[in-house]
Amino acid sequence: MNASTRTLLALTLAAAFGGFAATAVHEGMRAPALAADAAAAAPAAVPAAAALPSAVAGTPLPSLAPMLKRVLPAVVSVHSQQRVRISNPFANDPFFRRMFPNIPQERINQSLGSGVIVDAQRGLVLTNHHVIEGADEVSVTLADGRTLQAEFVGSDPDTDVALMRIPVPKDTPLTAIPLADSSRLQVGDFVVAVGNPFGIGQTVTSGIVSAVGRSGLQGLGYQNFIQTDASINPGNSGGALVNLDGQLVGINTASFNPRGSMAGNIGLGFAIPSNLAGDVMRQLLATGEVHRGSLGIDTQDVDARIAGGLGLDAARGAVVTRVYPQSAAAAAGLQVGDVILAANGQRIDDRDTLRNFEGLQAVGSQVTLDLRRDGRPLQLTATLREQPRSVTGATLDPRLSGASFAELPASARQAGIGGVLVESVARGSRAADNGLRQGDVVIAANSGRFDDLSGFRLSFSRQPPQLVLRIVRGNAQGDLLMQ
Structure with a gap:
């Protein structure tokens, strides 16, 4: 008798014992009460307790x-x-x-x-x-x-x-x-x-x-x-x-x-x-x-139109739309227009998949990227650098003095929200007087396009004459003129 047969026999015996016990209890509850004189005449029956066997054919039953x-x-x-x-x-x-x-x-x-x-x-x-x-x-x-x-x-x-x-x-x-x-x-x-x-x-x-x-x-x-x-x-x-x-x-x-x-x-x-x-x-x-590694790029999803224009067989991957200076991607030779299809062998279907992959990598990790450049396959290796955690407003624009900005939580990005979080605002500061509040989410500005903290910083490479921030506060959305 092999091990599989013994295990099957053990489970069958267990089911049989359990079924017998359940049937006995069920019938006992349904049976009518005996007459008092009959109960007195008949000796009391003591049911025997049926225990599961500890072994079958000498083989112990498996247990956690x-x-x-x-x-x-x-x-x-x-x-x-x-x-x-x-x-x-x-x-x-x-x-x-x-x-x-x-x-x-x-x-x-x-x-x-x-x-x-x-x-x-x-x-x-x-x-x-x-x-x-x-x-x-x-x-x-x-x-x-x-x-x-x-x-x-x-x-x-x-x-x-x-x-x-x-x-x-x-x-x-x-x-x-x-x-x-x-x-x-x-x-x-x-x-x-x-x-x-x-x-x-x-x-x-x-x-x-x-x-x-x-x-x-x-x-x-x-x-x-x-x-x-x-x-x-x-x-x-x-x-x-x-x-x-x-x-x-x-x-x-x-x-x-x-x-x-x-x-x-x-x-x-x-x-x-x-x-x-x-x-x-x-x-x-x-x-x-926790410190996380970053490629230092912006990407967007590859749709059918982009796939056709880049000569791709399928509409999947993340196409590079910006490479930040002094980033891991810049050092590795990544270019705008490259389509990332895999990272360390993991399939990349869209920008969210790539962002999720990056967020799980440590600073200094080496990442092998499978790309398409001008329709041809290419493989590059990048050593991830630490992504910025926060930035003070005064280093970007005097009108933001007193505020600090940070990356949005990953859960917010999973929900499709892009931008930066107002981490803190000092009381009585210029940013506070302009109406900025802790917890606001800046989703757009006339300083330039951005999706995250790196893009937000880069958008202020040239300070606009008039600065307007589009913010989300709770369930409301509006524009703030920063003076």
């Missing part, structure tokens, strides 16, 4: 329990609290405050999620950025029920990875999960998700890897997700996705349901690969922030 005994102590529940000030129009009225002295001035927003201990000696815990975003206090509850206050180390909103540190108890050491090489993960591999769904407590679900390298999901940042049908529900965010060896292959981060995430899981769950999470963790430990 031994692996989970090692994994479960390393998966924690994350509780975050955020104090939000209540806007009350009567709160500043002295008479109203005397009449109602106990009126609340703030409320506490609480959220639940999960986390994974990845370094037991240093107490390092990985979770999702959205689990602890804006939190004033974060605590971690271990699998054995102990609750510890967590210290924020750093986070990266664009990949949704956050790192915390918890104190290491002297009496009972922590347990960590080792990180696997997620690049070796294949479609069809078995995986197990562990977390705290809906706050009901530590829960284990299993499934397979449905896809790798998944991207293009709206509203999320840089994407290279593992897709799995292991159930991932609200509260699982930040939890562990492990292989059958108990190694961490991913951080559970999102699920998809057309009726909303609170409607439950339908087999479309997504996790951040452990290689990406590990790289972000190392950067956060070293500097507290």
Whole structure:
């Protein structure tokens, strides 16, 4: 009897025992009560408990329990609290405050999620950025029920990875999960998700890897997700996705349901690969922030018209529309009109695919680009340089003095928004007097065309006599004349 036959026999016996037990219970509930005298005359029958066999034909039944005994102590529940000030129009009225002295001035927003201990000696815990975003206090509850206050180390909103540190108890050491090489993960591999769904407590679900390298999901940042049908529900965010060896292959981060995430899981769950999470963790430990590489180009999608004009067989790729001076692309010899079709062997279908690829690369990474130039194939290698993180308005134009500008979050770009974010505006500054506010998004200006921070900076190579910014503030859009 081979292994497959023994496994099939084991599952058949398990089903038979389960069916027998269920039938017995069902019939017992339907049977009419016996007469009292008959019950007295007949001896009481004690049903025998039917237990699943531990082995079939000498072969032990497979179980995930031994692996989970090692994994479960390393998966924690994350509780975050955020104090939000209540806007009350009567709160500043002295008479109203005397009449109602106990009126609340703030409320506490609480959220639940999960986390994974990845370094037991240093107490390092990985979770999702959205689990602890804006939190004033974060605590971690271990699998054995102990609750510890967590210290924020750093986070990266664009990949949704956050790192915390918890104190290491002297009496009972922590347990960590080792990180696997997620690049070796294949479609069809078995995986197990562990977390705290809906706050009901530590829960284990299993499934397979449905896809790798998944991207293009709206509203999320840089994407290279593992897709799995292991159930991932609200509260699982930040939890562990492990292989059958108990190694961490991913951080559970999102699920998809057309009726909303609170409607439950339908087999479309997504996790951040452990290689990406590990790289972000190392950067956060070293500097507290993440530095990304950039080619230093602007691109646009290749449509049917552009494809015909460039002699391409299909309307796909990203055509270069601008190469910034002193950029990685300029050093590599990239030119306007080049069409990028692949990067490091990864297919590039459009500008968003290229932007997502760039956002996942570290500074100093070497990228091999497959191009079409004048209809002929060409391959170039570029060494990525650090993309600018922010710029002060005064260095661009005196009318912007007091403001600082930054790149938009990757999630905004995934939603199709282009431009730059007004990161801060100093009170009483020239920019503030002109009406610019923190959180505004500048989507256009008469200084020149731009899609991101690099383009915004370059557009001010010549200062316009009159400067007008088109901004988005909340749900409103309008123009600001900067004087």
